[in-house]
Amino acid sequence: MINNYLPLKKQLNKSTTSGKVRQWDMPTNILKHIAYLLIITASINYTFAIPGTVQITTEINNIRGRTPTIYDINEDIFNGGIGVMPYSVGLNCNTQTGMLFGSNVKCSGSMWFDLESAVYNTTASTSIGNKRFTLAPFRETRRGHCAPTHEYRLGESFQLPCTWSGGDIDINLQLTPEDSRVTIEQQTLRLHITSPLTSSNPSAQDMNVSGTFIYQTNDYLLDWDDYNASDDITFSSVDFWYGGELTIIGSNFGTTLTSATGLGNLHGESDKVTASLDPAPLEVSFERSGITKEKTKQIDYASPATNQKLADLYLMYNGNNCGDWDDSNICYSIISGSAISIICDSPDITVRAEKTGHPNPVDAMATILGTWGNRSVNTTCAITVILPYE
Numbered sequence: 249m250i251n252n253y254l255p256l257k258k259q260l261n262k263s264t265t266s267g268k269v270r271q272w273d274m275p276t277n278i279l280k281h282i283a284y285l286l287i288i289t290a291s292i293n294y295t296f297a298i299p300g301t302v303q304i305t306t307e308i309n310n311i312r313g314r315t316p317t318i319y320d321i322n323e324d325i326f327n328g329g330i331g332v333m334p335y336s337v338g339l340n341c342n343t344q345t346g347m348l349f350g351s352n353v354k355c356s357g358s359m360w361f362d363l364e365s366a367v368y369n370t371t372a373s374t375s376i377g378n379k380r381f382t383l384a385p386f387r388e389t390r391r392g393h394c395a396p397t398h399e400y401r402l403g404e405s406f407q408l409p410c411t412w413s414g415g416d417i418d419i420n421l422q423l424t425p426e427d428s429r430v431t432i433e434q435q436t437l438r439l440h441i442t443s444p445l446t447s448s449n450p451s452a453q454d455m456n457v458s459g460t461f462i463y464q465t466n467d468y469l470l471d472w473d474d475y476n477a478s479d480d481i482t483f484s485s486v487d488f489w490y491g492g493e494l495t496i497i498g499s500n501f502g503t504t505l506t507s508a509t510g511l512g513n514l515h516g517e518s519d520k521v522t523a524s525l526d527p528a529p530l531e532v533s534f535e536r537s538g539i540t541k542e543k544t545k546q547i548d549y550a551s552p553a554t555n556q557k558l559a560d561l562y563l564m565y566n567g568n569n570c571g572d573w574d575d576s577n578i579c580y581s582i583i584s585g586s587a588i589s590i591i592c593d594s595p596d597i598t599v600r601a602e603k604t605g606h607p608n609p610v611d612a613m614a615t616i617l618g619t620w621g622n623r624s625v626n627t628t629c630a631i632t633v634i635l636p637y638e
Contacts, residue, residue, distance in 0.1 A: 287626045291542045293633070311457040316367070316492025316510035323350025324503040325361065330453055331492030331510040332417070333365045335444040337394050339406040346402045353501045355406055357399035361499035363392045363410065367417060367441065370511060371489040374423070379430055379463070381423035383488075390414040390443070391497075410444070417441040421488070425463065434462040439488070439514075457488055457514050488514045529566040530582075532633045536562050536569050536611065552621045560612040561588070561601065561633070569611050583613040585636035594627035596620060601631070 316331030326338050341348060341355035348355060368387040373380045394410040421437040437459035444453065495507040534540040545558050563570040563583055570579040588601035597620040604612050616631070 287544065287546050289542070289544045289628045291628075291630060293630065311488070311514050312455065315453055315455060316490065316512035318492060318494050318508050318510040321494055321496060321508045322504045322506045324348045324501075325496060327494060327508070331365075331494060331512065332367050332441055332455070333390055333392065333412045333443055333453065334410060334494075335453070336407045336409045337361075337363070337494075339400075339408060341400065341404075341406050343403045346400065348501070348503070351501055351503050355400040357396045359499070359501050360393065360395035360408070361501075361503060362497050363394060364493075364495045364497050365390045365392060365412070366493040366495070367419070367439075368491050368493070369489075370491040371487075373426060374488055380426045382426055384422035384424065386419050386421075388417050388419055390417065412443050412445060414443070416443045416446060421457070421459075423461070430463055432461075432463045434460060436460050439490070455512075455514065490514075530570070530635060531564045532613070532635075533562050533564050534559050536560070539564060539567060552619075554619045555617040556619070557615055558599070558618045559616040560604075561614040561616065561631070562611065563613045563635075582635055586613065587634040588614055589632045589634075590616070590629055591632075592627045592629040594625055596623050596625045597627055599629050 315329075317329050318327045318331035319329060320326045320340075321337075324340055326340050327334055328336070328338070339348065339355055339359065340350070346355050347353065366387055366389045369383050369385055371383055373382045375381070390412050391414065392410040392412040394408040396406065396408050400406050417440070419439040421435075421439055423432065423435060423437070425432060437457060439457050440455060442454040490512050491509055492512055493507055493509045496503060496505050498505070531539055534543040543559055547556075563579060563586075565579075570582070583603070588603075590599045590601060592599050597618055599616060599618050601614045601616055603614050
């Protein structure tokens with residue numbers, strides 16, 4: 249829009265004392281003011297380089313912990329603490345008299361008893377990531393025969409080594425999501441307990457949980473502590489609680505047939521993770537605090553502009569800003585891998601997007617910049633954002 253104030257000439261008639269008329273001509277200088285107007289309307293469209301759904305993969309390697317702790321089984325028989333297939337179990341002999349405290353039978357090298365060892369789940373659910381899963385019931389048993397290797401000596405701690413049948417315990421852990429929006433794609437988690445017969449250190453029983461667990465969901469909240477694109481960081485802690493039971497099922501000295509139980513726990517960190525986001529809640533917006541897909545900008549100017557800021561673009565997830573808090577964060581990964589193209593319908597303006605880089609105090613993924621000359625512009629621009637999907 250150009251406003252021209254053209255030369256103005258005015259005649260003034262004034263009477264003089266002589267009655268003659270004098271004429272003044274106003275200066276013929278030009279008063280000219282130029283004002284330009286930019287009106288730009290932009291709309292955002294976004295798409296994904298590779299469509300897909302969220303996939304959270306946890307590879308759990310050798311999560312270890314303590315065995316169920318069991319001590320006294322009855323007044324005659326005590327355990328050293330290991331509650332699943334203990335290497336040896338003791339007789340509770342009076343150090344002064346050599347008699348069993350419960351059965352009141354003299355301890356000897358000919359005594360024996362049989363045990364059944366059981367391991368079973370006691371936890372209704374466990375958590376992986378920020379989701380809880382129900383653990384299917386399991387119970388695995390082994391039989392053991394415990395007998396001394398020498399004659400009892402008064403005052404000694406009388407330990408009876410146990411021989412267990414059935415070998416190692418391997419239990420496939422089956423999890424069911426408590427959230428109906430979660431789908432399990434693959435699970436190969438296994439609880440492994442080494443039999444004293446195969447352990448290199450029978451007194452320190454080896455047990456662990458390992459395997460791969462892959463599940464899909466669509467309601468993850470972004471938290472850079474939990475959802476990183478890097479595969480060499482901790483994703484989450486994993487806890488498994490389980491129970492142990494030792495039952496006396498027979499003896500040659502008439503001890504009471506009874507059971508004792510204890511709790512064990514395996515806790516650890518999954519050590520390799522791939523985290524991706526459900527594309528459905530991902531959007532690109534002109535506003536940081538809400539979803540705005542179209543924006544009109546009006547600027548009055550009097551001179552050309554080069555790379556003048558017109559707007560910011562924000563990556564949004566579930567209506568919240570998906571900022572780039574850390575360069576291993578999945579938001580940063582998406583932003584840095586995105587591509588932005590802009591097409592405007594006027595040749596009188598050049599509009600481009602510039603990535604904001606990291607770190608970015610306002611968490612914008614890009615800034616829209618415009619360049620124009622001495623001309624009013626009214627244009628409509630289409631902004632296309634291509635987001636990578638992992």
